[in-house]
Amino acid sequence: MSFCFKSRFYNREIWKAALVWRHKNMLCIETVGLTHRYSSSENTLNGIGLQVPEGGIYGFLGPNGAGKTTTLKLILGLLKKQQGDIRVFGKPIDKDRLATLRNIGSLIESPSIYGHLTATENLRVLQKVYQCPSGRIQEVLDLVDLARTGSKKAAQFSLGMKQRLSIAIALLHDPSLLILDEPTNGLDPNGILEIRELLQKLTQNRGITILISSHLLPEIEKLVTHIGIINRGCLLFQGTLADLIKMQDRASVIDFRTSDNDRAYQIISDSGVRPTRGEEGSVSVPIIDEAAVARLNRTLIQNNIDVYRISAFRKDLEMIFFDVIGEKTI
Amino acid sequence: MTATFIHSFQSEWLKKKRSLASWLVVGGAFFIPSILLAIRIANFGKLPEMYAVDDFWAALWKQSWEPMATFLMPIGIILATELIAQIEYKNNGWKQLHTTPQTFTTIFFAKLLVIVSMFVGLMILFNIGILLVAVIPAALFASVPYPAAPLPYELFLTRNLRFFLDCLPILGLQYLLSLQFKNFLVPVGVGFFLWMLCLGFLSWEHSYIFPYAYSSLDHFATSGDLPARKYNLQIIAIGYFLLFIVVGYIMYLRKEDKG
Numbered sequence: 001m002s003f004c005f006k007s008r009f010y011n012r013e014i015w016k017a018a019l020v021w022r023h024k025n026m027l028c029i030e031t032v033g034l035t036h037r038y039s040s041s042e043n044t045l046n047g048i049g050l051q052v053p054e055g056g057i058y059g060f061l062g063p064n065g066a067g068k069t070t071t072l073k074l075i076l077g078l079l080k081k082q083q084g085d086i087r088v089f090g091k092p093i094d095k096d097r098l099a100t101l102r103n104i105g106s107l108i109e110s111p112s113i114y115g116h117l118t119a120t121e122n123l124r125v126l127q128k129v130y131q132c133p134s135g136r137i138q139e140v141l142d143l144v145d146l147a148r149t150g151s152k153k154a155a156q157f158s159l160g161m162k163q164r165l166s167i168a169i170a171l172l173h174d175p176s177l178l179i180l181d182e183p184t185n186g187l188d189p190n191g192i193l194e195i196r197e198l199l200q201k202l203t204q205n206r207g208i209t210i211l212i213s214s215h216l217l218p219e220i221e222k223l224v225t226h227i228g229i230i231n232r233g234c235l236l237f238q239g240t241l242a243d244l245i246k247m248q249d250r251a252s253v254i255d256f257r258t259s260d261n262d263r264a265y266q267i268i269s270d271s272g273v274r275p276t277r278g279e280e281g282s283v284s285v286p287i288i289d290e291a292a293v294a295r296l297n298r299t300l301i302q303n304n305i306d307v308y309r310i311s312a313f314r315k316d317l318e319m320i321f322f323d324v325i326g327e328k329t330i
Numbered sequence: 331m332t333a334t335f336i337h338s339f340q341s342e343w344l345k346k347k348r349s350l351a352s353w354l355v356v357g358g359a360f361f362i363p364s365i366l367l368a369i370r371i372a373n374f375g376k377l378p379e380m381y382a383v384d385d386f387w388a389a390l391w392k393q394s395w396e397p398m399a400t401f402l403m404p405i406g407i408i409l410a411t412e413l414i415a416q417i418e419y420k421n422n423g424w425k426q427l428h429t430t431p432q433t434f435t436t437i438f439f440a441k442l443l444v445i446v447s448m449f450v451g452l453m454i455l456f457n458i459g460i461l462l463v464a465v466i467p468a469a470l471f472a473s474v475p476y477p478a479a480p481l482p483y484e485l486f487l488t489r490n491l492r493f494f495l496d497c498l499p500i501l502g503l504q505y506l507l508s509l510q511f512k513n514f515l516v517p518v519g520v521g522f523f524l525w526m527l528c529l530g531f532l533s534w535e536h537s538y539i540f541p542y543a544y545s546s547l548d549h550f551a552t553s554g555d556l557p558a559r560k561y562n563l564q565i566i567a568i569g570y571f572l573l574f575i576v577v578g579y580i581m582y583l584r585k586e587d588k589g
Binding site: 073077079080098106108109110111112116117124126169 | 345427
């Protein structure tokens, strides 16, 4: 049995905020204590409590092998649930599976498209199952900009085109929830931008809830409203993007490098600010306003301490992400 | 429920369009007739005598079905069944298919029905091929008459039905294997091994226990090359088929990872 120490350690306030958010917002997906293991050795998932609010874009982040795909497969019923509860649209997934799946569009890992068929034929295969109007095929092809592929077989498509066709397939039956597992994998920056714009358009125009997984924060930070960070099967952070930015502020410091760092530390402590020791003995204080920085500087000078450098050290979101998952920034 | 199954079947049917499995059915059905036709055209001088005999159709039937029943049909079913499953494996299709609003039962039987339908299609095309072998030389060469003997419809239908039932166990077991193994070499390898094993034991008195042997046994027993069996091969074949399908269905439902 393994435990998620970090999730307890990492910011209790965020979890409180998540609880408040849970009650304020209708949840589209909710998992409670979701645990899964492929072999008898180690749990792939440890009590995952995912909370995806309705109408939001939830970024599910984690390095490769963190448990993202396993979680998504469990939500979609592709893996047999071993422990925990999964509720989609407020209902247990295993109670009314078919009705729930009727409202979900998904793309799990690599695109699921039939290479020997054209884009239209690929969509026709799914249109028969969903029994949606034939006109939807052209609509979604227009939406993903594949309407002019004609008789070209899907096997001849570029990876970006295949990803867009997969999204068209996921959207064909006009679902209210999209589950996308690393949809930008292998795409060039332009392709990533295209997918991002398409997804933004979908939430703005149609109010679709999107659960999107990625192993790279910069890839989805401009897109998501909510974030969940998973590593080694443990959900380490869950909250809004604003919550993550708050964490970023808390992790940022102003660094004073002086002629006598020990005395500077004492003087800053006496002034009511809680300093820490920075690199090479410098004195770091939490981010404070500019007037307070000037005040501290003046105090140090008045005490005959030369101030060589005052620098702000602000962690970007990616560094926060690596902090959360407990791995060194590359 | 019925409507869902029909839609599911239509969807599965669409997937095989232009697939290797479809080409295999067409190619497999016309392979033997093409060879026979080529031989007849090359030796058209002997055809007038051949076309005048009373047992023209029986002879043509035997000539066409011998390689088909012993060799091409079992191999064709082994390959086509695997190719249908490979459409999903190769294109990462299982996970998409299993997240559509269809029961696993619907998916399992819709796919099975597609394979059975392709098998029926193979037999129909093969019979058309046999007819063309008879008709084309007569149409091409003035010296060759159309077959004098009437077409024995009943015989053709009955034997077609028997061969169809004879091959069902192969289809059932290959379907079971193809759903369990992503690597196509496993079902194809097992299928080939079992088929060759059955051929090796064909003259053994208890060869009826081998599920891959019935089309060969049936053909050689009918043509008198093997003694007639006291057991009804078709009933045993249906029994095997049902057994394989039930086991395959349970194993498919119990599969942990459906993506």
